[in-house]
Structures are given as C-alpha cells and as structure tokens.
Amino acid sequence: MIIGSHVSFKKDAQLVGSVKEALSYGSTTFMFYTGAPQNTNRQTIDDNLTKEALKIMNENNIDINNVIVHAPYIINLASNNDFAVDFLKQELKRVEQLGMTKLVLHPGSSVKLSKEEGIKNIIDNLNKVGKSNVLILLETMAGKGTELGKTFEEIKEIIDGVNYPLGVCLDTCHINDAGYDLNDFDKVLDLFDKIIGLNYLKCIHVNDSKNVISAHKDRHENIGYGTIGFDNLINIIYHDKLKNIPKILETPYVSMDDNSKERMYPPYKFEIKMILNKKFNNNLINDIRNYYK
Numbered sequence: 001m002i003i004g005s006h007v008s009f010k011k012d013a014q015l016v017g018s019v020k021e022a023l024s025y026g027s028t029t030f031m032f033y034t035g036a037p038q039n040t041n042r043q044t045i046d047d048n049l050t051k052e053a054l055k056i057m058n059e060n061n062i063d064i065n066n067v068i069v070h071a072p073y074i075i076n077l078a079s080n081n082d083f084a085v086d087f088l089k090q091e092l093k094r095v096e097q098l099g100m101t102k103l104v105l106h107p108g109s110s111v112k113l114s115k116e117e118g119i120k121n122i123i124d125n126l127n128k129v130g131k132s133n134v135l136i137l138l139e140t141m142a143g144k145g146t147e148l149g150k151t152f153e154e155i156k157e158i159i160d161g162v163n164y165p166l167g168v169c170l171d172t173c174h175i176n177d178a179g180y181d182l183n184d185f186d187k188v189l190d191l192f193d194k195i196i197g198l199n200y201l202k203c204i205h206v207n208d209s210k211n212v213i214s215a216h217k218d219r220h221e222n223i224g225y226g227t228i229g230f231d232n233l234i235n236i237i238y239h240d241k242l243k244n245i246p247k248i249l250e251t252p253y254v255s256m257d258d259n260s261k262e263r264m265y266p267p268y269k270f271e272i273k274m275i276l277n278k279k280f281n282n283n284l285i286n287d288i289r290n291y292y293k
Contacts, residue, residue, distance in 0.1 A: 249271055
C-alpha cells in the first residue's frame with residue numbers, strides 16, 4: 001500500500017523532519033510544501049539535510065518517485081500576471097533540488113475572467129513555465145468560486161494545450177463536491193479513463209467530504225466521517241487499477257476538545273491504521289485526543 005499524508009517541512013529539519021514525521025504515522029510515502037502555501041517566503045534548501053533524508057527514505061523503503069510536493073495556493077495560472085509563472089519556475093527548481101519528481105498544482109481560478117479566458121491563460125502560462133525534470137500534476141478541483149479544473153473535460157483541455165507532458169492528481173473530496181458520484185466509483189474511473197486517460201493519473205488525495213455531492217465547497221473531512229463514507233473510500237484506495245498510485249491524506253487535524261481550535265493534532269497515524277485494517281473506527285476522534293494528551 002503506497003499511502004501517506006501531508007507532513008511539515010520546517011526550517012531546522014527540512015526534508016529530514018518530513019520523512020521522520022511520515023514514518024511516525026506508518027506511512028510509505030508523504031506529501032509536503034517546500035514553504036508556506038500562502039506566501040513567497042522560502043528558506044534556502046540544505047543539501048546535507050536532503051542527503052540525510054534520502055538515506056532515511058532508502059532505509060525505510062520509501063520510493064522517491066512516490067513522494068509528492070504540493071505547489072503553493074497563491075500560484076494562479078489563470079491570471080494574466082507574470083508572478084505565477086516566475087514563482088512556479090522557482091518552486092520547480094526547489095523540488096528538483098530536493099530530488100523529488102512530482103508537483104501537484106491547483107490549475108487556477110478565473111476570478112473576473114470567463115472560464116474560456118482562464119483556461120487559455122493556464123495553458124499559455126504552463127507553456128511559459130516550460131518542461132522540467134519534475135512532472136506537474138493538475139489537481140481536480142471542487143469548483144468553489146471560479147476554480148477551474150472542476151471537470152475532467154477542463155483538465156483534459158489544459159493537458160491537450162500544453163506542449164509537454166502533464167499528469168493528474170485526483171482528489172476524492174473535490175470530485176465529490178464537483179458532482180461525481182463516488183457511490184459508483186467504477187463509473188467515475190471509467191469516465192476519467194475515457195476523457196483523460198488512466199495513464200495520466202499519478203496521485204490520489206484521499207479525503208472525505210463535509211459536503212453533499214455537487215456542493216462546490218471543498219471542505220475536507222476525516223476518513224469515514226463525511227458524506228463519501230468509509231466503504232467508498234476503501235473501495236477507491238484498494239481499487240485494482242490504482243494499486244501503484246500514491247494515496248495521500250489531507251484530512252483535518254483534530255482539536256483536543258469540541259470547543260477549542262487552538263490545540264490541533266494530526267489524525268494520520270490513526271486513519272492509516274484504520275485503512276490498512278479496512279475497518280472503520282467510530283471512536284477515531286477520541287483515540288486521537290487520548291493519544292496526544
């Protein structure tokens with residue numbers, strides 16, 4: 001099972017800290033940002049820490065090709081300015097310096113432009129970015145506001161317009177909120193294959209959803225505690241056609257009590273255990289709270 005979660009990438013430990021955090025959850029892969037997703041502040045990458053991290057990964061059978069980096073949210077390729085292009089180029093260089101091979105990217109939001117203009121900008125800007133040794137994975141989006149990439153057709157249009165290869169990251173919460181019925185995942189996967197092609201699918205974000213299908217809201221929920229449900233998510237995770245694809249959890253941190261949002265703790269150790277056991281834990285939240293007391 002190639003499964004992991006989002007982990008931190010902090011100044012002092014960098015990739016070493018990311019790997020050790022992932023291993024503490026029982027992960028066989030992981031995903032991280034190279035810096036805060038909301039701003040441009042970036043620390044210099046320490047190649048010695050990277051070398052140490054790669055050694056730890058090798059010792060624990062974590063394949064570097066299964067590790068995912070996520071691009072910052074502030075990159076909006078649907079816009080007309082050059083900032084997004086320049087910053088994405090910088091991120092790709094950082095990902096390459098870290099030795100990673102895949103970068104997940106939100107396609108962008110059209111804001112005041114039409115959908116057609118936004119998609120054209122995404123295509124034009126990706127062509128300006130150019131091909132690198134890092135494969136860009138377009139993430140399927142929920143369709144919140146003016147988000148683009150909410151349908152398989154929109155993702156396919158972008159792929160066809162870019163003059164170098166791209167991949168796709170399928171987010172279960174996002175496609176639920178976009179209107180795809182995960183109660184019949186085989187049908188959804190067949191549709192993906194028909195429109196985009198399964199060969200493009202390189203990563204899956206496994207998240208439950210707080211929202212009903214077609215809500216276009218993008219609010220993640222812990223595994224089995226949302227509207228998609230544990231059995232549907234297990235069906236996706238263990239699907240024969242997806243067994244070699246990394247699965248990444250981005251589910252919400254859990255507060256120490258229902259009335260506090262100050263002390264928040266990661267659920268991933270417990271969710272991964274639940275997934276590997278294929279058995280829903282209806283006491284998940286309390287187990288997490290008790291563990292971190």
